[in-house]
Amino acid sequence: MNDKVESAQRAADAVAGKKARILLAEDNLFNQQVALGALDSSRYTVDMVDDGNAVLGALERTHYDLILMDCMMPGLDGYQTTRLIRSSKALGAMSAIPIVALTANGSKEARQRCSEAGMNNFIAKPIDFELLVATVEKWLAAPRPVGG
Numbered sequence: 001m002n003d004k005v006e007s008a009q010r011a012a013d014a015v016a017g018k019k020a021r022i023l024l025a026e027d028n029l030f031n032q033q034v035a036l037g038a039l040d041s042s043r044y045t046v047d048m049v050d051d052g053n054a055v056l057g058a059l060e061r062t063h064y065d066l067i068l069m070d071c072m073m074p075g076l077d078g079y080q081t082t083r084l085i086r087s088s089k090a091l092g093a094m095s096a097i098p099i100v101a102l103t104a105n106g107s108k109e110a111r112q113r114c115s116e117a118g119m120n121n122f123i124a125k126p127i128d129f130e131l132l133v134a135t136v137e138k139w140l141a142a143p144r145p146v147g148g
Helices: 001-017 027-039 052-061 078-087 092-096 108-117 129-141
Strands: 020-025 044-049 068-069 101-103 120-124
Touching: 020 027, 020 052, 027 044, 027 108, 027 129, 044 052, 044 068, 052 078, 068 078, 078 101, 078 108, 101 108, 101 129, 108 120, 120 129
Parallel strands: 020 044, 020 068, 068 101, 101 120
Antiparallel strands: none
16 A cells, blocks of 8 residues: 555544554553553553563554554563564564654664664653654654555
8 A cells, every 4th residue: 555545544544533553562660651641542542561572462463553662671672572573474564563662771872772673763761751742643644554
């Protein structure tokens, strides 16, 4: 599907009241609450998981429009999980889903590591409400493959 058709579909979904679906991958309860507080529940449906394996399972069951990915989760971390998503043939078009890194390490090296893993954007913790909302809106508006 081309970008114009996808943009038209998103506009139709917005008019129909369809909420964007976001997967929040975060193992820290406080950070989960902060992110949920920033994301208006009338505009988004947010599902939460706390490790990379749960992210992969959720993507097999549900179509998401965006993933907010903690980089340092127990077990399968955000970097490993993102690499698996990006290389997955089984996920089809969902392998191109926008992934926004959430990390306490705001260094240039951390940003580079996120980019190399295949993440589309980067938000340093503590999470700034306005930056989170602006970043989510930016990536939800960006054209991308449909499907999954």
